[in-house]
Amino acid sequence: MIKVPLTSNASYIIRQLPAPTAFIDTNFNIVQTSDKWTSLFNKNDECSNSGSLFEVFPELSHKWKMVIENCFKGNSQPMGIHKAIDCDGQELWFEWTNAPWYDVDENIVGAIIQLSNITDAVKNELELNKKELFLQQQAEITKIGRWEYNIVENKLFWCETTKAIHEVPRDFTPNIETALFYYKEGHSRNTISMALFEAQNKGKTWSNLKLQIVTASGKEKWVMAGGKPIYNKGEMVGLIGTFQDIHEQVEAHTKTIDNEKLLRTLIDNLPVNVYIKDTESRKVLINKAECEYLGVNDPKEIIGKNDFDLYPLEAARKSRAEDLKVMNTLKPVIGKETKKTTLDGKVTSFLSSKIPLLNSKGIAYGIVGISLDITRLKEKEKELRNIINIASVQNKKLLNFAHIVSHNLRSHSANFSMLLNFLENEEDENEKTKIVEMLTKASNNLLETLDNLNEVVSINTNTNIEIKELPLNDKILDTKQHLSSLLSNNNATIENNVPEDFMVHSVPAYLDSILTNFISNAVKYKHPERDAKVILSAEKKDNYSILTIADNGLGINLEKYGKKLFGMYKTFHDHKDARGIGLYLTKNQIDAMNGKVEVSSVVGKGTEFKIFFNEKN
Structure with a gap:
């Protein structure tokens, strides 16, 4: 390895260089480094003046060897950006540059490598790239695009998402004039045109405009548009905004509304009362039938009210207790027959069902109530029972009558x-x-006997009897005159306590027969130790006019004769005029007018008959 000598002064100057710098020979060995280089890459500030550059930095690309070799030939080139790990293990980014290293004879003896720390810039760029990627992903997910309009240059920019919403190619270049024509003609185009005009002339922003566009392929879409002016030194230089594809949401919302309307139409036209209550038993939904039952035209008058606002206290308590039981046990109540009384006193019979409403966790957050009004059905049921009872009574009468006819005629x-x-x-x-x-x-x-039987047949077969409203006191007066001899001969008195204008609904002939038979019987069967006294009184009660005829006569043992009291030819006293036909006939007359008879008696003290005339006739 050839050592390139450096003077002490040169070495000192190199160490003072402000940038991390290294001198390498033509064998890529590090000859001298600046203190900045040493502090970054040499532990304990040990000067690294030996070793290959690629041994010290093994992550350097070997392509850089070619770049440095060219530098040895006098052709310096940037080595680019590279990541390095400093002596503390931190990741740093540097921009590497190189230049030929000449000796005093102008011979190239190596290369000078200098680093520029660009870690912050790289990190900022990476962060920016991440944000741009995130925004792009968000735009793709939410289908929100961006647009910008440069007023000075009259240029319009659409991002890729905005172009995708308009279904135009990526290389499409929009302009402000043609962009408006993508909005559907009519309300949408007029609205966005006005928004742009007011933004440019008045500085107004616009947001959440739900409009329709027609895409490049001719497809109609719902979009949400927004925008605002941007200024530079107080002067408007452009507009910027967002553009969101909300077609799926609008379609889903429209479908939901249609389904709600369908469900509401179905619920409102069901022939049953339907309501939904929350956990506090407040009504949150009711149908038309429930509105009609509660006497309101608008459901808003009921929504938010609970049973205590709508029904008497005791009924509200029972209903609330039942609601809580259904929500706590999650067990529905199905087809329970109940009676409801509103605050105005209206009583209605229902077949009621209460079903718990459950959330995704299986917890009840209210109930659905369904009630079928069976009031008329119950009335018809009652009428049917009455008809069955009447038919049963008539059948018994028929059998009894047949027996009487057979027995008497045979006798x-x-x-x-x-x-x-x-x-x-x-x-x-x-x-x-x-x-x-x-x-x-x-x-x-x-x-x-034939006359009596004929009278009974006439009463039970005459369906066209004419019932009239009659003044009771006038009929009582006629009866007293008719029985004057009987009353006089028996020293009998009649105490009339009937109100002066008291009216009853009856067949006139039947009323005469009823008064005559009951009063004459009271006199005939008087007690031998006292004069006969008959007391008459009357009252109105429960759709009946009730005539009470009380006497102080012999009385009747009802335990012994009660079931036979109104039987034909049944007598209960040893009297020469007793024939047992009078009570039988009057009972048939009263029954024919949908009335009834009640009797109470004490042997030796007297008898009281109550005749009920039906006011509904």
Whole structure:
């Protein structure tokens, strides 16, 4: 290895050089370095004046050997930028330069290598590249492009994303005039034109303009446009802005709105009440049926209200407790029959279901309620039960009537047959006369029985009975006149406590029959130890006009005779005029008018009948 001698003065000057510098001979050996070089690459500031450059810096490319060899030939060239590790292990970037090293005879004896530390610049450039890459990625993901307009040069710049949104080639050069024509004619083009005009003339910014464009391929797209002026020394020099493709979001939003409208239309036209409550049992959605039930036209009048705002306190407590149970147990209530009463007193029967609304974690955040109004169904059910009960009663009556007809007519027939047999075999004229008298009496009894049976048939088969509103006191007065002899002969009194203008709905003939039978029975079956007294009173209650007829007579043992009280030909006292037909007929008349009779009695003290006249007739 040839050593290139350096004088002490030259060596001292080299050490003082401000930049990291190394002198190498033509064998690439390091001969002398500056102190800056030593502090960077030599540990403990040991001067490295030996060793090959490529041994000290093994990461240097061997292509650089060719560059240095050319330098040895007098052709110096930049070696470029290279990364190096200093003695502390830090990563540094240097710009390497070289120049031929001449001796006093102007012979090239090596090369001078000098370094310029550009680490900060490289790092800033890398950071900038990262940011640009990040922005590019963000632009690709969010589909947000950039644009700039230079007013002075009348030049418009579109980034790659903006060009991609417009579906133009990468080498496309836009201008401000043609750019406007990409906006759809009409509202979109007019809006962006006005925004540009006000920005250039008034310095106004614009943002979040949702507009439509027509791309180069003819496709319509929704975009979000924004922009603002930029100034230099107080003078407007251009515009800058963003341009975002929001077509998919708008399409999705439109589809969501369409689905919501479809769902809302479906919910509003369901023949059931539908509502959604939050965890505090506040209504957050109701359909038209629920609005109608609560008596409002606009759902906004109900949204946000809870059961305590809409229903009586006790009903609200029950509903809230049920809501909490459904949300806590996550078990729905299906088809439960309930009655709801609104604050205005409206009572409605429902088949109600409550279903928990669950989030992605399986936790209830509210309930869906579905209620089917079955009020009319319950009324029809009640009517059907009444019809079934009436049919059952009528069937029993029919069987009873058939039995009575069979029994009584057979009795009369046997009586006639027996008397005729006696008459045929009797020779004594006086006895024959008696038998004929008995036949006559039997015939009259048969006729009376037939009249009674005919009356019963008439009551039960007459479907066109005419019910009128009648003044009860007028009918009571007529009955008192009709029974005046009976009342007088038995020293009976009638105490009339019926209000003066009290009206009842009844068939006139039936009302006469009812008053006559009940009052006459009260007198006939008076107590032997006191005069007969009949007390009349009346009241209105639950769609009925109720006439009460109370007496102080013998009374009836209801435990013994209660089920037979209104039976045909049933008598309960030993009285010569007792035939057992009056109560039977009046009961049939009352039933025919959709009324009813209640009786209470104490043996030896008297009886009280309550006749219920149906006000709905």
